[in-house]
Amino acid sequence: MVPRVAAAAALLCAFLGSCARGSLVLPADGPGRTSNKTEGPCTLAGTWVNELGSQMVLSASNAAGHFSGSYLTAVSASEKPIRASKLKGSHHQTNRRAQPTFGFTVQWAFSDSTTVFVGQCFVDASGQETLETTWLLQEEVASRADAWKATRIGKNVFHRVK
Template sequence: MVSLLGVQRVLLCVFVLSCSCSDVQGAECNMTGVWINTLGSVLTLHADGGSLSGSLHTTVEQNPGAAGGDMTGKLMGVLGKGKQPTFAMSVRWHKGSVTAWVGQCFIKAGCPILRTVWLLRSEETSEGNNWKATRVGEDIFYAQKKCDNGGNEE
């Protein structure tokens, strides 16, 4: 039979370990800066309170010219609170399509990463083509500057 003193010791150990772990994870995600995703697109962000602004230079297009001549779109978004905040951001592309990302900034091995899910909505000429106008995917953005661990690992 487990004694009350034994249970108290186990709970105390769990409490002490959880406090220690939260100190290790105490780093905050600073989203201001330049980020690069796994396909080489470059995201430039400026966080100001609960707002995000910046640009995205994409390396991916469904149709040539859809993102514009320089393939860069103006970005705006919102930023949640906390050390590893959630966020939402969107870009309107040259030919009328829009992309929206929702995600969270995490600290992984001392490095900030942005884990996102995106929706790309293309403009269609008729409601009958609505079914094919939205694509969904996932992106991971890594900080361009080097991290505490000397590199970006997934």
């Protein structure tokens, strides 16, 4: 934030009597842009559910930003019963970025396919965390001639449960 804008915001808060942190949307450094400041860093560790009802539990990351967890999908093209599957991933450290990018791989325990997810963790002005993801699913096929139909792509939005 530009120092003059910060000073003006402080004066406005003093005039109003108080300001909740993050309650003012102030101009960013560029012309015509607004600030998207958040309440704090987005933390990946915890339980998340997407719009389809799939659930994942992510562990706390280590010092290098690596994490693990489990993924229980709510949807599948497999005829086998759905089972929770292990995942492994990494993210940019939140001490460097408040809303980190991340990626993880799920090797499905009930089918011969693998899915990779990439995305970013976002915190809105009210402190709600969401994970915006894009994924590629690679299904095993019988021959190279069938490779054209082996990959699916999609998007999911996850919301924190706890």
